[in-house]
Amino acid sequence: MPDTAWLRFLRAHAAITRELSSRLEALHELTLSDFDVLVQLYYAEGRRMRRIDLARSVLLTASGITRLLDGLESAGLVAKDRCDSDARVTYAVLTKAGVKKIEDARESHLADIEELFGSQFSPDEREQLAELLGRLPLAHTAEPCSK
Amino acid sequence: MPDTAWLRFLRAHAAITRELSSRLEALHELTLSDFDVLVQLYYAEGRRMRRIDLARSVLLTASGITRLLDGLESAGLVAKDRCDSDARVTYAVLTKAGVKKIEDARESHLADIEELFGSQFSPDEREQLAELLGRLPLAHTAEPCSK
DNA sequence: CTTATATACTTGAGATCGCAAGGATCATAG
DNA sequence: CTATGATCCTTGCGATCTCAAGTATATAAG
Numbered sequence: 342m343p344d345t346a347w348l349r350f351l352r353a354h355a356a357i358t359r360e361l362s363s364r365l366e367a368l369h370e371l372t373l374s375d376f377d378v379l380v381q382l383y384y385a386e387g388r389r390m391r392r393i394d395l396a397r398s399v400l401l402t403a404s405g406i407t408r409l410l411d412g413l414e415s416a417g418l419v420a421k422d423r424c425d426s427d428a429r430v431t432y433a434v435l436t437k438a439g440v441k442k443i444e445d446a447r448e449s450h451l452a453d454i455e456e457l458f459g460s461q462f463s464p465d466e467r468e469q470l471a472e473l474l475g476r477l478p479l480a481h482t483a484e485p486c487s488k
Numbered sequence: 489m490p491d492t493a494w495l496r497f498l499r500a501h502a503a504i505t506r507e508l509s510s511r512l513e514a515l516h517e518l519t520l521s522d523f524d525v526l527v528q529l530y531y532a533e534g535r536r537m538r539r540i541d542l543a544r545s546v547l548l549t550a551s552g553i554t555r556l557l558d559g560l561e562s563a564g565l566v567a568k569d570r571c572d573s574d575a576r577v578t579y580a581v582l583t584k585a586g587v588k589k590i591e592d593a594r595e596s597h598l599a600d601i602e603e604l605f606g607s608q609f610s611p612d613e614r615e616q617l618a619e620l621l622g623r624l625p626l627a628h629t630a631e632p633c634s635k
Numbered sequence: 636c637t638t639a640t641a642t643a644c645t646t647g648a649g650a651t652c653g654c655a656a657g658g659a660t661c662a663t664a665g
Numbered sequence: 666c667t668a669t670g671a672t673c674c675t676t677g678c679g680a681t682c683t684c685a686a687g688t689a690t691a692t693a694a695g
Contacts, residue, residue, distance in 0.1 A: 344598065346618035347605050351524075353624035354501045355547040359653085360625075372681080377498075393643060400502040405682055407645055429643040429690045451491065458494050461623040471493035473617050476608040477500035478507075506683090519651080540673060552652055554675055576660045576673040642691075650683085661672075 357457050364453050369446040370416075374399065374409055376450060379418065379435065379443045388435040389422060395433055400479070418442050504604050511600050516593040517563075521546065521556055523597060526565065526582065526590045535582040536569060542580055547626065565589050 362373050371379070377399045382388050390398075396406040410433055413419040418439035422432040435443070462470060509520050518526070524546045529535050537545075543553040557580055560566040565586035569579040582590070609617060 344601050344606065346609075346614050346621060347601050349618055349621035349624070350497075350501070350605070351505075351520075352547050352626055353621055354497070356626045357624060358498075359547075363653095373498075374681080391643085400499055400506075402683060403644060404646080404684080408681080427643085427691070431644070454491050454494050457625060458497070459491065461625075462493075462620065466620060467493050469616070470620050471496055473609065473613060474493060474496035474500050477496070477504060478604055478608075479499055479503045510683095521651080538673085549653055550674060551654080551676080555651075574661070574673085578674070636695100638693100638695080640691100640693080643689085645688080646686085648683105648685090651681085653680085654678090656675105656677085658675080659673085661670100663669080663671100665666100665668080 360457060361450075361453055365446070365450055368449055369442070371442075371446060372409075374401065375413060376443075376446060378406075378409060378413065378433075379439060380447075382419070382433060382435045383440065383443050388440070389432045391424070391430050392433055393430070413439070507604060508597075508600055512593070512597055515596055516589070518589075518593060519556075521548065521552075522560060523590075523593060525553075525556060525560065525580075526586060527594075529566065529580060529582045530587065530590050535587070536579045538571070538577050539580055540577070560586070 358373060365371050365373060365376060369376075378395060381395060381398050382390055392406050392410065393403060395410075396403050399406075401409065410419055410421075414421065418436055420434050420436050422434050424430040424432060459467065505520060512518050512520060512523060516523075525542060528542060528545050529537055539553050539557065540550065542557075543550050546553075548556065557566055557568075561568065565583060567581050567583050569581050571577040571579060606614065
């Protein structure tokens with residue numbers, strides 16, 4: 342088996358996200374993706390983002406974001422906001438409850454990540470790992486023009 | 489954001505598996521998990537494994553394996569085989585068609601992995617990456633005894 | 636203005652997967 | 666032999682996510 346690194350990457354992802362998800366779900370009733378989205382919003386200017394940008398930043402499809410935000414909206418963590426200059430776009434805004442939620446959940450979740458992932462590495466190794474992983478392609482950004 | 493390595497890990501996984509899946513699907517009508525299972529069987533002794541061991545090796549749950557193998561069976565790539573010494577266990581065996589399938593699919597899939605993943609790294613870096621990833625926990629193996 | 640194209644978002648359908656529960660079989664101890 | 670508990674597997678259910686298609690809006694070109 343030549344692609345050892347890839348296989349370990351795959352397996353580690355499956356194992357860690359499974360565990361992380363179940364803890365996050367149990368303690369805060371959030372999905373990994375939910376958390377991811379909330380954090381993105383938390384750090385965004387005005388705690389709001391266009392849905393499409395949100396989708397790109399967490400690597401979900403547009404429809405994925407729609408349904409995920411549906412859930413967060415009905416939980417009251419996020420609200421919609423229309424855009425004056427462009428009626429096509431909708432903003433997702435963190436509500437007060439959303440801010441509280443993320444601040445509540447952050448600590449335990451970061452601790453879980455540290456336990457299952459970070460703690461396996463020394464500071465140098467973390468940096469190196471981040472650098473290596475940072476080279477991987479994130480976007481199948483643009484199809485090369487066929488013409 | 490403190491957990492850079494983790495975030496990159498997450499995003500890279502999403503992006504790469506998405507692309508890898510879609511190529512594998514288009515060319516060979518296989519899921520990433522399908523391929524994974526077929527490869528495990530391909531390298532197993534007698535090209536057969538107990539379903540439960542298969543599940544553990546690809547990190548799926550028992551029910552996940554059942555349904556995945558259902559698909560591969562109806563595609564004729566895998567067959568069931570009973571175990572004489574223990575009526576609880578069922579083996580999954582690669583059929584002739586399954587062997588052919590995996591031999592057909594291997595080349596292009598490995599090339600895709602190389603393109604999207606491996607090619608980002610030098611030989612040394614691959615080894616290092618494999619080592620680092622190898623430290624990550626795979627099994628929530630055993631609950632610590634509560635007693 | 637009209638047409639064409641691109642973008643933002645939603646929706647219906649389908650696939651994958653985990654969890655919980657249940658059935659069957661095995662191993663062990665009384 | 667029977668009872669208990671573990672293991673292997675399957676099934677019902679629900680959740681998540683993608684793809685394809687459709688709607689609405691914006692932008693650009695004729």
